[in-house]
Each structure stands twice: as C-alpha cells, then as structure tokens.
Amino acid sequence: MSAKTLRVEGVTRTFPGRGRTAPTLALQPTTVSAAPGEFVAILGPSGCGKSTLLRIVAGLDQPTAGQVLLDAAPVTGPGPDRGMVFQSYTLFPWLTVAQNIRYGLAERGLPEAQQAEIAGRFIARTGLRGFEEHWPKQLSGGMQQRCALARALANDPEILLLDEPFGALDHQTRELMQELLLEIWEADRKTVLFVTHDIDEAIFLSNRVLVMSARPGRIKAEVAVPLPYPRDWTVKTTPEFAALKARLMGEIREEVRKSIAAV
Amino acid sequence: MEPLQPVSPGARVVLGAGFFVVFIAAWGLATYGGWVPPLFLASPGKTLVAGWSLLTEFNFAGDIAITIWRVVGGFLIAALMAVPLGLLMGAFKPIEAFFEPFFSFARYLPASAFIPLLILWAGVGEAQKLSVIVIGSVFQLVIMVTGIAGATRLDLVEAARTLGSRRIAILRRVVIPAAAPQIAETLRLVLGWAWTYVIVAELIGATSGIGHMIMDSQRLLDTGQMIFGIAVIGIIGLVTDLLFKALNRRLFPWAVI
C-alpha cells in the first residue's frame, strides 16, 4: 500500500526547437494529483504529451515550469520510489528474466537470499514461472512487459508509472494483461498513473480517468469511475461501463480529430 | 539462394573450404603451368618444402613464437588503455569532448611512419615493436569503443535510473554489459591490425620474428620462404579469429540467440 500523495502542479514542458524548427509546446500547465493507492488513468490521443508527463513524474525529464511533489518533497530526478514500465521494451537483454527482476534489489544491496525470495514472488505473480532463466529475446512481447512490470514491482515503489505498457500487444493478450495488473493492484493498492489511448482499458482499470486534449496537452476532463472493485471482465458488459465509455468517447473523438487536423 | 536466408553449418564449412581449394588450385595452375616464372612466385610444393626447411633448420618456430608474443603483448597494452578510456568517453560526454578531437587527429598518424622515431627513442628492442602496435591500434580502438559505449540504448539507461542506479552503477551495470559484445568484436578486428603492424615493425630493424625472416628471404630471392611466412601469418590470424568468435559466443549468449 502506498502512503504518499502525488501532486503535479502546473507542470509545463516546451521542447526547444532545433535550428529553424520552432519550439514544441508539448504540455500546457497541467495539474494532477493522485491519492495514496489510487489508480489514475490518463487518456489522450497520440502526441498529446502523455509520455512527457509521465517522464516528468519519473524525473527523467525536467518541466519547463511547475513542479512535481511526493507529499512535500519535490521530485528532482529519477529514483526507486517511482517505478516505471515503458512504452517500448526495456528489459536488459544481457540479464535473464530473474536477473532483470532482481536488478533494483541488487542495486539496493539486499542479501542474495532476500533478492531471490522477492524475485520468486513476483515471477509467480506475473505468471513467469518456468521462464526465470530465459533471455528477454526468447520472450513474447506480453511476457516481456509482464517481466518489466515485475521488475518495477519488485522494487516496491511508492508510485507505479505505466506508459501504455500493453500498447504493442494484441487485443486478447492485452485483456489478460489488464486483468493481471488489476489483480496485483487490488492486492497491493499502490498508486498507479496509467497512460493509455484505449478507452476500455482506462475504464476497466482505474478509479479516475483524466482526458488530455490534443497537443499541446492539458487535462480537459476528469471522469470518476465508480465501478466497485474487485472487477473482472464482465464489468465491461454492464450499462454503467457503456455509459462511461460513451462519455469518454465523446471527449476523446473531438481531440483525436483536432490532432489529426493539426498534422 | 534467397536474400538473407541462413546457410546450414555443414554447407558453410564446405563452401568456406571450397574457396581455399579454388585458390590453391589457381596458384598451382599459375606456377606448375609455367604461367609465372619461379623467380617471382614459388609453387605450392616448393613453398611447403621451403617451410619445412625453415622449421627444421632455421628455427622458424622461434620466430613465430616471438612474433605472437609481440602481437599479443602490444594488443593487450592497447586494449587495457583504450577500452576503459573509451567506455568513460562514451558514457561521460565532457570526457569525450576533452579527448575526442585529439584522438581523431592521432588516429590518422600512420604507425609505420613512427618506426624511425621509435628506433631513435627505444632502440630496436621489444619496446619499439610493442610501441608500433600500440600506436597503430590504441587511438582507433578508443574511438571505436567510445562510439559503441555512446550508442548504449538510452531507454535502458533510463530504466536503470528508475530502478535506482546512478552514475558509476549505470556505467557498470548498463553501459559496460550493453557494449561488451561489440567491444569484443572490435578487439577481434584490432587484433588483425596488430598483425600487420608487427610485421611492418619487424621488416625494419629486427633480428627475429616472422617479418625479419621474410626480409631475409627476400635477400636470397627465396619466394617459397616468403610465401610460407605470409601464409603462416594468415593461418595464425584465421585460428585466433575463430577462437575469438567462439569465445564471444560463449561469453555473450544473450547477444547470439
């Protein structure tokens, strides 16, 4: 269970132009907060600055203005208290599945036995038993992202930042991964910021959906998801789900149209 | 044959050996067929005979050993200097900015042109031979290792940072393992260059070594001995290359699968 409150306060990001290209305003002043243990989905069209926002929270990128606070402490750089699963596959190719999951534990200098115990637990929870000694190359995309999730979770972060972790997977695998993630979250209640452009995914998983506008991104709407946990896939067939979906589709279609017109 | 389709291991060996056969057959045809006078090019048979006499009468094995020693010594010195520096330069851009312009200049300095100076500084002993190899390979190696380390995937570095790694830990746990297979590949390449430098060094001011033997044979116009000497270098090169490749495959199984 997470204990700290995340506050993103008026965060802006402008990427400087190169040569004669104009600077890109990727993120307009954005304010987001997440209570301890909350699952917040961030929904927006491609290029609206979702990854930029998440990278700033992770400390991998610096805001042009504004700040990110964990309780009262400003975020100045990346740290093990904010675990991240990236949009692309980022397992270390020279480490096996088990070694990848132990990466952060080894960095903290935990004793071998404890590392093995924790890694074993997350290997089991992400359904990777039997693949401990495989190289990342030998895994399917879904397994790689499960391993990346296990690697982030094993580090026991306050906040989990997930940047379209299932974006590259096929529909069926994706749904299974969503259920797996939900199961883990329901048990651990860690604060999650989950970036996606999939409406169903956002509703199915989260307490709250933040809709971002087309670039330059800002939070244009906030939709609470009052569906009770634990949820399973049948929730997707309920009228409540359909109503939320209709509402979010209305919000997002407009933005997608704008972002396509802007290209 | 289809583009980029792999060839079976058996066929690979047969094809690879096949060209050696073609090559030696062409050589035999040129010499035994009388196309090239024996003064310019010895036949395969005469080369083998010359080689046998070199080994049994002139202690050529000693020359081979001393040349291998020089190559390995010079190569190791160059690698021990270049690899750590290249890794630091690749990982930390201010260090790269400091050294890179000078090394880019230095790597165009031809090692063979240093031989007269080196003889002046270090005499004609082993130090001079090793220096030629080191000068010939160290700058190139630094630049190549810098390039490899600098091309470490940024997303992996970022993943490591979100898992709690910083500075030296990133270098040790991400940059070095990510770069290792390609650095090993580069070392294999540079070892090949070290062979050309050692022979150049031995052609001038040496009293032993394969290069020295080749020089001696030239004075006697013994093309058989010269060709045998050159072929020995090639064979040693081929064998070390195969060993290096096998070692790399063993050390970096994750990069091969």
Ligand SMILES: Nc1ncnc2c1ncn2[C@@H]1O[C@H](COP(=O)(O)OP(=O)(O)OP(=O)(O)O)[C@@H](O)[C@H]1O
């Ligand atoms: N390093 C950078 N330099 C310059 N511009 C950048 C950089 N990173 C992102 N941008 C720009 O900022 C905008 C937002 O990018 P971002 O990656 O945050 O979008 P996204 O919402 O994650 O998109 P997607 O859904 O396609 O992943 C884009 O227009 C992009 O071109």
Ligand SMILES: [Mg+2]
């Ligand atoms: Mg993105």
